[in-house]
Amino acid sequence: MERNELLHYCIDKLKRAGAEKVECSVSFSEKKELNIDSGEMTLLRTTFNTSLGISVIKDQKKGSTSINKTDKGSIDQAVEQVIELAKASQPDEAFDIAEKQPTKSFSKGDETADLDSMYNRMEEFLGYVNSTYPTVNLEQAVLDFTYSRSYFQNSNGVNFDINKGMYGFYPGFLSKDGKDTSSMNGTFFSALNLDKPLHKYCSIDTLLKQSTEQIRTQQVQNKFVGDVVVTPDCVSDFLGFITTDISDGKMITGNSLFKDKLNEQITHPGLTLHSHPVSEEICDGYFVTDDGYIAENNTIIDKGVLKTHLLSLYGSRKLGKSRAVNDGDAYLVDPGSMSRDSIISGIDKGVLLARFSGGSPANNGDFSGVAKNSYYIEDGEIKYPISETMVSGNIREMFENMGEVSKDRVDFGYCIFPWISFKGLTVS
Amino acid sequence: MKHESLNQFKDSFTHYTELRAQENRNNRVTLTNGDVTGNVNAVTSGISARVYKDGNWGFSSNPEISDESITRAVKASTDNVQFMNKKDTSRCGIFLPETQANYEMDFTTPQNRQTQKHWVDYLRDIDGYIEKKYPELLSRNIVLGGLDMEKSLFTSDGSESYSMTPRALLYILLSIEKDGAPVSVMDVWGGLGQLEDKFSEPTEFYKEVDVLVEKLKKKANGVHPEAxxxxxxxxxxxxxxxxxxxxxxxxxxxxxxxxxxxxxxxxxxxxxxxxxxxxxxxxxxxxxxxxxxxxxxxxxxxxxxxxxxxxxxxxxxxxxxxxxxxxxxxxxxxxxxxxxxxxxxxxxxxxxxxxxxxxxxxxxxxxxxxxxxxxxxxxxxxxxxxxxxxxxxxxxxxxxxxxxxxxxxxxxxxxxxxxxxxxxxxxxxxxxxxxxxxxxxxxxxxxxxxxxxxxxxxxx
Known part of the structure; x- marks a missing residue:
């Protein structure tokens, strides 16, 4: 079956089986992946995958299934099963599918991996790390290229096809000197091509250098309340607390701190946060939302004011609020006016927080966690790397007491973040 | 989906090779404040081959499981290890230790499988109990999930194995408002087995719910620990x-x-x-x-x-x-x-x-x-x-x-x-x-x- 025909077949069969509303998507992908393990590049993987997703609404009851086959027998079985799932459910007036939009094709990136180039970049990276940072142990590094062709259709006539080819690189490492070992650290970037050495992307070189400094650490001597400068690698953890709070799960259950705060000041006016899935600035964005709408860029927080919740079609109908024009992610924080170094030089006592091991905060916003790969700051200077140090506070209060946003930002390919300082956090 | 014939491909192995056919089956029902917000079934299956030669590995996988796709996966993983070996010969001559094991273990439930409607009704029963007895709660999330992992393996060392290892879990997450902010607790039950093995009557969980709500109320009135x-x-x-x-x-x-x-x-x-x-x-x-x-x-x-x-x-x-x-x-x-x-x-x-x-x-x-x-x-x-x-x-x-x-x-x-x-x-x-x-x-x-x-x- 041709790919477009395949989705037509699914929708037609589901409609004939009694479904009132149907959405189907199918994706075919090929991934090439080179792996470094324990400092040696020893594994090349080629994986093919297929994903067929089907959701139906029947009598306002919804069922969903996904399989990784596209032969007629498997599709027929999946259709039968998803109808049974829907029948087994309970009606909910909030279930719906996207309305008709113009048929459109989207495309980004190459169709095939340049495997020799990938190998050469990895070999170059290994050589660079070994010669520049001899105490660094590359515990694992993964460079991949994934090309996918995806098709989305629904029974309202939505019909999109999307081609995307993207490189991704994750290095994970620590430093070791004798019996002293640093904490592990790592980062990730996405890119359309590999036109420069891997260590020159995002924060990789900075983190490698810092890792060598973190072999021997000190504990912060006394508990204090001070400023915390959060690095671009770590800032997503804290922004994630807000974006999770304004999304379906917490909004629908009423557990969101910001459920009634639309168009109100929820952070310091220095913060402007966008989600730009279709911006030129974000190379690894997305074209279509999970609900089947053409994704648009939006501003989530404008000078501290909450401009939108991140509600899906279901969430918006359930709560009687507006649907977000995208699924979030592809985040971008507007730069401030000060350099990273100037922000640090203005701090009397605090921490440069480069990795936060802390998980989700409590529903009331209280959080605490360990400052990993981080530094103690005193009198405007980075003094020493720290360990066994906790940072705690409350997310809502933390963003209200935000200090400065740096003009320097790091581009990870899937997001762009600055350094942000926060006042009044407890360090112990 | 037990595959007993993977060993027929051994003649296509030119180096140390592992051949695995696998199917993962996921089933999940989610109730949020009584509404069925998740009702999902997902199955992924396919074949993979991994080849080792001279200190390097080649791997390939394909979602199709057929004689042709298995042959393709073995060839692609062999090609991958050869690509690596051409680039780097520094580990030439390294061999893996040989192991051989033959075992079959199937934890499929002996009970009749229940329908999805049974499990939706099962969760609605527990949710109904909570809603009626504890109307003061801010939110109720109940999730029931099953994962079956089924694997068939053949290696060039002569190992052959089959396993079907299921897991069934029930999560209950409850929250209450205290001083204008939500407080929550969560617990999870289940373990090795399919849903039918772990969950028979919803009434068995009423007492567990009572205990969980008591914990929630104690926590809502709890104190901050001393650092x-x-x-x-x-x-x-x-x-x-x-x-x-x-x-x-x-x-x-x-x-x-x-x-x-x-x-x-x-x-x-x-x-x-x-x-x-x-x-x-x-x-x-x-x-x-x-x-x-x-x-x-x-x-x-x-x-x-x-x-x-x-x-x-x-x-x-x-x-x-x-x-x-x-x-x-x-x-x-x-x-x-x-x-x-x-x-x-x-x-x-x-x-x-x-x-x-x-x-x-x-x-x-x-x-x-x-x-x-x-x-x-x-x-x-x-x-x-x-x-x-x-x-x-x-x-x-x-x-x-x-x-x-x-x-x-x-x-x-x-x-x-x-x-x-x-x-x-x-x-x-x-x-x-x-x-x-x-x-x-x-x-x-x-x-x-x-x-x-x-x-x-x-x-x-």
């Missing part, structure tokens, strides 16, 4: 996470090769003599563990690994390649999550061995400390420094349980914390729903007795 280094009792759930996250990962041989701190401690005293820590392959005290592994995904028989014995670090967990590197025996720890994943060194069922104390004695021995019952999350790194979120715990004052505490975090360096262990309870409790992330997700078992030790606890 600092404190005597604590880590109940089985937290002891299990400590065993898995903070010690277990540092002793996975690939992490040791990557520089983990455990690499320097072999045969040294790293914990109190009361501490013995084992990664059980499949059986504890005559009973099947939550994630039983009999033959791993490299075709090696899975054996228990005694990581710490009476406080001394005794061994690491291995796959074939790390066993070659350390000149040890493979331990059967190589596991893959999806058909498209390569086997990695993974824990199976990691737990401290029970001691001789009773929980009551342990509580009575603390003047000012905490009894920590339930984790909300946990992370650790190569130094064994860890952080665990605490979702439920109590003060201990003058040898007695006091007020509940609000959400907090504990942290420490595990190899230091284990040196402070001075009591270990005599019971053993396995946690229901462990999942471990290390390039791939995979189900793991963890648990143990309660242990008494000193850790840093976060306050406000």
């Amino acid at each position: 600092g280094t404190k005597d604590v009792i880590l109940d089985a759930d937290l002891a299990g996470i400590l065993a898995h996250e903070a010690i277990g990962h540092t002793t996975e041989a690939d992490f040791v090769m990557g520089g983990s701190v455990a690499g320097d401690y072999l045969n040294q005293q790293v914990a109190s003599p009361l501490v013995t820590l084992i990664d059980y392959a499949n059986t504890f005290d005559g009973n099947t563990c939550p994630v039983p592994v009999y033959v791993d995904d490299e075709g090696t028989q899975s054996d228990d690994v005694v990581i710490i014995e009476n406080g001394i670090l005794k061994s690491y967990m291995h796959n074939k390649d790390s066993a070659r590197h350390f000149e040890m025996k493979p331990t059967g720890n190589a596991r893959a999550y999806e058909f498209s994943d390569e086997p990695l060194i993974r824990m199976r069922n990691t737990a401290f061995v029970p001691g001789t104390s009773s929980l009551e004695e342990m509580i009575a021995s603390i003047d000012d400390g905490y009894y920590l019952k339930r984790s909300s999350n946990g992370q650790a790194d190569s130094t064994s420094e860890f952080m665990f979120g605490i979702g439920m715990g109590y003060e201990i004052k003058n040898g007695k349980i006091g007020q509940a505490i609000k959400d907090t975090t504990i942290s420490g360096v595990a190899f230091d914390v284990l040196k402070t262990v001075d009591m270990v309870s005599s019971d053993m409790v396995w946690s229901a729903g462990g999942m471990c992330g290390k390039k791939q997700w995979i189900p793991v078992g963890m648990g143990g007795p309660a242990i008494k030790c000193k850790v840093n606890i976060g306050g406000r």
